[in-house]
Amino acid sequence: MSQMDMAASLSAHRHARSRVVTVAVDKMELHLPVFVGDELSCYTAVVRSGRTSVTVKVEAWVHRRDDGDQLKVTQGLFTMVAIGEDRRPRAISRG
Numbered sequence: 001m002s003q004m005d006m007a008a009s010l011s012a013h014r015h016a017r018s019r020v021v022t023v024a025v026d027k028m029e030l031h032l033p034v035f036v037g038d039e040l041s042c043y044t045a046v047v048r049s050g051r052t053s054v055t056v057k058v059e060a061w062v063h064r065r066d067d068g069d070q071l072k073v074t075q076g077l078f079t080m081v082a083i084g085e086d087r088r089p090r091a092i093s094r095g
Contacts (some may be wrong), residue, residue: 001028001074007042008056008078013055015046016092023053028076038062040073052089053081057080 005022012020034040041061047053060074084090 001025001042001076004042004058004060004074004076005078007044008058008080011044011046011056011058011093012054012078012080012082015049016080016082017090018082018084018090018092020054020082025080026077026079028071028074030074032062032073034060034062034064034073035064037065039065047077049092051091053079054092 005025007021009022022028030085041063043059045057045059046054047057055076056078058076058078059072061070061072063070
């Protein structure tokens, strides 16, 4: 989950052009376990952008070392809020 949070943060940071913090994780679905030795990849998409917040869908996929399969193991929605230097929410610029 921490890897997914980092991926969501990077995506939200690019979108908001600002420092962001995680305020919520919704609809976390755990499909399959991740094993030691699995190669994990996280894929993100911004699904909603508000005045100060961004919701990012994150999918986590693994490449199994033993059999080479690629499988989706987890997905979730992460809500991030843009913050300013004062660590207070700030408006996301639109362009």
